[in-house]
Amino acid sequence: MTVLLLCQPALAQQAAFGTGEIRALNNLQNELLTCANYFLLVQRCVMNTPTTPPETVVGYSRAADALIQRGWMVGKMIEMTEDAMQSRMKAEGAAMMTLVNGNCVNIASAMTRYSERCLTVSNEGDKVLADYLSKEQPD
Numbered sequence: 327m328t329v330l331l332l333c334q335p336a337l338a339q340q341a342a343f344g345t346g347e348i349r350a351l352n353n354l355q356n357e358l359l360t361c362a363n364y365f366l367l368v369q370r371c372v373m374n375t376p377t378t379p380p381e382t383v384v385g386y387s388r389a390a391d392a393l394i395q396r397g398w399m400v401g402k403m404i405e406m407t408e409d410a411m412q413s414r415m416k417a418e419g420a421a422m423m424t425l426v427n428g429n430c431v432n433i434a435s436a437m438t439r440y441s442e443r444c445l446t447v448s449n450e451g452d453k454v455l456a457d458y459l460s461k462e463q464p465d
Contacts, residue, residue: 343404346462351404353458354451356414358397361444363419364436365390371430389448396451 343351369386372378394415401411425439426432447454 347459348404350455350458350462351400352406354455355397355400355404355406355411356418357443357447357454358393358400358451359411359415360418360422361440361447362390362393362397363415363422364440364444365393365448366419367422367426367436368433371433374430393448 365386369383369390372386373383397415398411422436425435
């Protein structure tokens with residue numbers, strides 16, 4: 327994610343991205359919001375466990391907030407509307423709740439599917455973007 331943050335002023339000055347760049351950034355934005363929802367779900371579930379240290383709950387909340395901020399930044403860069411970003415966030419949250427059947431007892435389903443990837447998206451977002459960009463053909 328460092329690359330994105332460092333390049334934001336330069337990217338914002340570009341009149342438009344190529345279609346491949348837009349697809350790559352759109353894919354990244356989707357993953358950022360998916361992972362934000364994942365961290366919010368885990369936070370809600372561990373919050374109800376008496377043995378969970380408070381700092382763990384706060385850590386998941388901060389991770390989700392950071393991903394939401396990054397997701398909004400990327401969305402704005404590719405000219406997504408607020409409505410589109412909010413709709414995507416809600417849809418991803420609903421999908422996550424469906425996966426666990428609305429019950430934290432099923433959190434293993436979400437953890438198995440999302441934990442590893444979301445740690446990568448959260449900690450190495452610049453690599454995730456580079457991977458998406460490498461799969462795109464130049465315009």
